[in-house]
Amino acid sequence: xxxxxxxxxxxxxxxxxxxxxxxxxxxxxxxxxxxxxxxxxxxxxxxxxxxxxxxxxxxxxxxxxxxxxxxxxxxxxxxxxxxxxxxxxxxxxxxxxxxxxxxxxxxxxxxxxxxxxxxxxxxxxxxxxxxxxxxxxxxxxxxxxxxxxxxxxxxxxxxxxxxxxxxxxxxxxxxxxxxxxxxxxxxxxxxxxxxxxxxxxxxxxxxxxxxxxxxxxxxxxxxxxxxxxxxxxxxxxxxxxxxxxxxxxxxxxxxxxxxxxxxxxxxxxxx
Amino acid sequence: xxxxxxxxxxxxxxxxxxxxxxxxxxxxxxxxxxxxxxxxxxxxxxxxxxxxxxxxxxxxxxxxxxxxxxxxxxxxxxxxxxxxxxxxxxxxxxxxxxxxxxxxxxxxxxxxxxxxxxxxxxxxxxxxxxxxxxxxxxxxxxxxxxxxxxxxxxxxxxxxxxxxxxxxxxxxxxxxxxxxxxxxxxxxxxxxxxxxxxxxxxxxxxxxxxxxxxxxxxxxxxxxxxxxxxxxxxxxxxxxxxxxxxxxxxxxxxxxxxxxxxxxxxxxxxxxxxxxxxxxxxxxxxxxxxxxxxxxxxxxxxxxxxxxxxxxxxxxxxxxxxxxxxxxxxxxxxxxxxxxxxxxxxxxxxxxxxxxxxxxxxxxxxxxxxxxxxxxxxxxxxxxxxxxxxx
Numbered sequence: 230x231x232x233x234x235x236x237x238x239x240x241x242x243x244x245x246x247x248x249x250x251x252x253x254x255x256x257x258x259x260x261x262x263x264x265x266x267x268x269x270x271x272x273x274x275x276x277x278x279x280x281x282x283x284x285x286x287x288x289x290x291x292x293x294x295x296x297x298x299x300x301x302x303x304x305x306x307x308x309x310x311x312x313x314x315x316x317x318x319x320x321x322x323x324x325x326x327x328x329x330x331x332x333x334x335x336x337x338x339x340x341x342x343x344x345x346x347x348x349x350x351x352x353x354x355x356x357x358x359x360x361x362x363x364x365x366x367x368x369x370x371x372x373x374x375x376x377x378x379x380x381x382x383x384x385x386x387x388x389x390x391x392x393x394x395x396x397x398x399x400x401x402x403x404x405x406x407x408x409x410x411x412x413x414x415x416x417x418x419x420x421x422x423x424x425x426x427x428x429x430x431x432x433x434x435x436x437x438x439x440x441x442x443x444x445x446x447x448x449x450x451x452x453x454x455x456x457x458x459x460x461x462x463x464x465x466x467x468x469x470x471x472x473x474x475x476x477x478x479x480x481x482x483x484x485x486x487x488x489x490x491x492x493x494x495x496x497x498x499x500x
Numbered sequence: 501x502x503x504x505x506x507x508x509x510x511x512x513x514x515x516x517x518x519x520x521x522x523x524x525x526x527x528x529x530x531x532x533x534x535x536x537x538x539x540x541x542x543x544x545x546x547x548x549x550x551x552x553x554x555x556x557x558x559x560x561x562x563x564x565x566x567x568x569x570x571x572x573x574x575x576x577x578x579x580x581x582x583x584x585x586x587x588x589x590x591x592x593x594x595x596x597x598x599x600x601x602x603x604x605x606x607x608x609x610x611x612x613x614x615x616x617x618x619x620x621x622x623x624x625x626x627x628x629x630x631x632x633x634x635x636x637x638x639x640x641x642x643x644x645x646x647x648x649x650x651x652x653x654x655x656x657x658x659x660x661x662x663x664x665x666x667x668x669x670x671x672x673x674x675x676x677x678x679x680x681x682x683x684x685x686x687x688x689x690x691x692x693x694x695x696x697x698x699x700x701x702x703x704x705x706x707x708x709x710x711x712x713x714x715x716x717x718x719x720x721x722x723x724x725x726x727x728x729x730x731x732x733x734x735x736x737x738x739x740x741x742x743x744x745x746x747x748x749x750x751x752x753x754x755x756x757x758x759x760x761x762x763x764x765x766x767x768x769x770x771x772x773x774x775x776x777x778x779x780x781x782x783x784x785x786x787x788x789x790x791x792x793x794x795x796x797x798x799x800x801x802x803x804x805x806x807x808x809x810x811x812x813x814x815x816x817x818x819x820x821x822x823x824x825x826x827x828x829x830x831x832x833x834x835x836x837x838x839x840x841x842x843x844x845x846x847x848x849x850x851x852x853x854x855x856x857x858x859x860x861x862x863x864x865x866x867x868x869x870x871x872x873x874x875x876x877x878x879x880x881x882x883x884x885x886x887x888x889x890x891x
Contacts (some may be wrong), residue, residue, distance in 0.1 A: 329858030346545040347577060350587075354580040362611045392541055393575035398886050424607035 236263040239396060239428050240285065245294035247277065247284050253292070254280050256454040258268050260447055262396075267422055267429040267442050269462075272449035273477065278432045279323075279400055281449065285430070286320055286398055287311060288405040299395060316344060319389030320398045325381040333360065333384050334369040340391045347425040359387040363417060379410035386417065390427075397421070399431040415441050436480065448474055458497035508859050517543040523554045528562040530578060530636070536570030539578035548581040551587065564589050569600040579608045653772070653850045657780070660773030675778035683744040683779075683845075684786030690740055697793035699723060699732055699801020707810055716810045720817045721824035723802030730828040732795040734881060737840035738781060740790070741873035746846035748779050749869035752852025753862040776849035780842065786854075788834045789843025795833065836884050843876040 238261035247255040254277040262268045270278050283289045285296050286304045296303045301314050327336050337356045341347060347355070360366055363383040372382055382402060389397055402413035402418070415438050422429055433439060439446065439462050446465060448458040450473055458465055459475045466478040474497060475481070523535040533554070539547050556565070567572070586596045601609060618745060663821050664671050706722045752775055765773045799821060806812040850868035855861045 287605075330860035330863075341541075345541050345577065347541075348548070349544065349579075350585075351544070351548065351577070351580045351584045354583045358576055358580060358583075369801070371859075374856065385736045390576075393577070393770055420611065424610045426607065431874065 234265075238262065239264045239299055240430065241295075241297040242281075242285065243264070243295045243297070245284060245296060246292045247283075247289065247294075247371075253438065253454060255284075255449070257294070258449075258455050259294075260456060260459070262428060262430055263445075265426045265428055266423070267431065267444045269429070269439055269443035270432045270449065271434055271439060271446055271477065273451065273473075276436075276449040276451040277454070278449055282398055282400055282430070282432050286318060287315065317394055317460065318396045319386050319394035319418050320390070321382070321389045321400065323400045323403060323404055324500065325378075325385035325387055326374070327381060327388065329373050332370050332372055333365065333376075333387075334359045336373070336384065337388045337391050340388070344392060355391070359390055360384075362386045362390070362421070372413055377396065377410075379413065380405065380407050382410075382414060383417065384412075390421070392408055393425075394427065396428045396430060399433070401433055401435075402431060403433065403435045408437070408458070409440060411435065412441070418442055455497055458493060460498060471497050507831060517548050518545065519552055520542055520760035521547065521554065525556075525561075526565070527582045529561055529818040530565065530786040531561050532565040532567050534567045534570065534874050536572070538573035539571060539581070540573055540575045541577035544577040544581045544674075546590070547578075548585065550580075551585055551755070554595075555589065555592070560682045561594045562593070566596075568605065569602065570599065571602065571605055574605040574608075576608055578605075579612070584720075590604060616829050622819045640688045649686075649854060650850065653776075653846070653853070654771070657776065657846070660770065660777045663773065664777065672774065672778045676782050677745075677861035680786055682747070683740065683783050684790060686791060687739060687743055687786075690743075691736055691790050691794050692797045694739065695732065695798040695800040696733055698735055699727060699798035699803075700805055701801075702726065702731070703802035704809070707805060711810070716806075716812060717816065717820050719802065719806055719810060720812075724799055724821040724825045724828055727796050727798040727802070728825055730833075730881070732798055733833045733837040733840060733876065734792050735798075736787070736791045736794045736837060737844060737877045739843045740787065740841060741870050741877065744779075744783055745842070745844045745869045745873040746866050748845060748848035749855075749866045752776070752849055753855030753865050756853065756855045757857050757859070757862060769787035771853070772849075776846075776853075779849055780845040783845035784838060791834060791837035796828070832888050834879065839880055839884070842878050843880060844873040847872045847876060 240262040243256045244299070245255060246253065247258075250278060258281070270281060272278050281290070284291050285298070285303070287296075287306075291304055295305070298314050299317055303311065303314050306314055311385050317344070327340075331339070332459060334353075334356050337359050338352050341352045341355055345352075345470070346418075355364065356369065360369065363386050365383055365387065368380070368384070373384065376384065386397075386402075398417075399418070402414050406414065418429055418431070419442055421427055429442075431442070431496050443462050445457050446460060448465070449455065450457045457471060458469050460469070464480075465474055469475070502555045519535065519539045522536075524532050524534060526532045533551060535547075567583075571578075574706040582598060586598075589596045703719050703723050706719045707716065710716060710718055710722075752761070755775070761771050761775070764774055802821075803814060803817050806817040807814055848869045851865040851872070
């Protein structure tokens with residue numbers, strides 16, 4: 230904990246309350262993500278992981294609270310500020326969200342052509358470089374529909390990295406992928422994190438992937454509408470007594486456990 | 501650009517939004533670019549321009565080095581311009597080297613292989629040449645494929661209809677009524693408005709000509725017959741094509757993209773009879789009714805012009821219309837409208853089923869649904885005209 234505090238936070242979520250209409254999904258959530266770390270948001274389906282992610286990247290407006298990205302509040306930013314903040318981040322959506330009418334080359338070149346004045350030759354080199362990083366050299370002229378799911382994810386990662394973002398967000402990167410392909414994505418995430426120092430914020434519930442890549446984890450819960458545990462995955466699994474955390478890490482069905490009231494009153498800290 | 505002397509060597513120093521570029525001659529054959537500061541996506545374009553403008557013109561220099569010792573930040577754009585510059589310099593006959601890469605910026609260089617990038621950048625994409633035979637072949641294959649899918653679809657429709665007749669209860673009647681509302685009731689205002697305007701325009705244009713001969717009253721004949729026989733059914737059909745044909749294609753297409761059509765198949769439903777049949781039947785049902793409304797309002801439009809600008813009485817106009825039109829005029833128009841509706845809804849659903857798994861494809865097929873719908877309407881109208889002419 231002490232060690233983490235010394236590092237500089239790049240994302241600060243302060244007292245975020247999120248919801249749609251009357252329904253509140255997250256209440257008074259606060260946490261920080263530090264520069265260069267791989268930060269993982271976990272939790273059972275429906276606990277608001279993806280909602281939290283979409284609030285951090287500015288897709289949804291919060292009911293209350295603030296989200297600071299590299300010092301700028303994304304919740305109050307006007308259009309010009311917002312586009313400046315958004316250039317610092319890249320988002321990899323669950324389904325990849327590649328534009329199906331464009332080739333991979335065009336998908337990745339799009340942000341470069343729109344946001345920079347670089348000549349076409351340099352953009353071409355950059356696009357090839359990004360594709361090389363995700364091991365998709367030679368697929369420049371392919372359309373997304375001609376690729377497998379894992380390749381689409383990797384191509385989407387290349388697009389998310391087009392403008393060299395400081396922070397990369399992943400919404401369930403290994404969803405729908407076979408273990409081998411999912412492990413490849415994890416490896417890529419680690420490689421990019423170590424060589425470029427990009428901060429990674431990942432929403433997932435893939436246990437294998439959590440243990441391989443996560444440096445720090447927060448766990449959300451639907452009933453609590455907030456964070457119930459923070460820490461490294463191994464320590465959470467070993468030390469945290471909260472039954473919900475234990476069920477998650479041990480893949481235990483919670484149907485019978487609902488009646489057990491062995492729940493921590495305070496969020497579990499295991500760092 | 502500032503020029504000053506550092507010791508006895510002439511040095512170019514340049515500042516480009518956070519990046520400094522210095523060109524220092526090193527020995528007789530070599531020049532070194534010292535780059536410092538940050539080279540990022542924001543200033544890479546100008547850094548590249550700057551370096552290109554500084555490239556030595558001295559022919560004795562055969563080697564150019566890029567010294568990155570003092571670079572603080574360099575992102576992929578920075579790496580890309582170096583790769584690009586190396587290519588340019590090689591073309592001009594220089595040897596090129598990148599030296600002193602500090603560990604803090606070497607990240608990209610560990611992830612990418614710049615040499616192979618350079619090779620890739622040098623091998624230009626082979627330009628596709630137009631090949632007439634290839635083109636003709638592709639067009640023919642496409643046409644054959646289209647024929648095949650039309651025939652398949654027709655066959656499936658016939659099977660669906662037969663099974664509907666045998667088991668009428670299996671039909672999705674809720675869907676049928678829903679589509680009657682969407683394709684019929686919801687279309688009433690626009691059909692009425694456009695038909696009224698069409699009647700007004702027709703009557704007005706005719707009046708200008710007929711007035712010269714004192715034949716004002718024949719405006720009623722002209723408007724009545726042309727609306728009942730041609731314009732009513734045609735205009736209504738075009739509106740149905742734009743509204744319902746497009747919506748059928750987009751809806752079924754999106755269902756294909758999200759695998760809902762596949763889900764239907766695995767649950768043992770025939771997608772054609774499940775999705776297309778209620779839509780086509782509903783459209784066929786509302787087609788003639790909408791046309792009837794269009795006919796009526798169109799004649800009303802003619803009547804308005806007749807009364808206001810031709811000084812005809814309402815009775816005289818309607819009487820003239822009544823004597824001019826025959827039951828056959830109305831009937832032939834309604835028959836046509838049924839055929840048009842079948843064609844529009846059919847091609848709309850067919851295009852929906854032809855959608856491949858992409859957003860792009862949904863757009864293309866929806867456009868195609870409307871275009872082929874209107875083409876089929878006009879084509880069928882031509883055939884009807886010939887048939888009615890001889891019988």
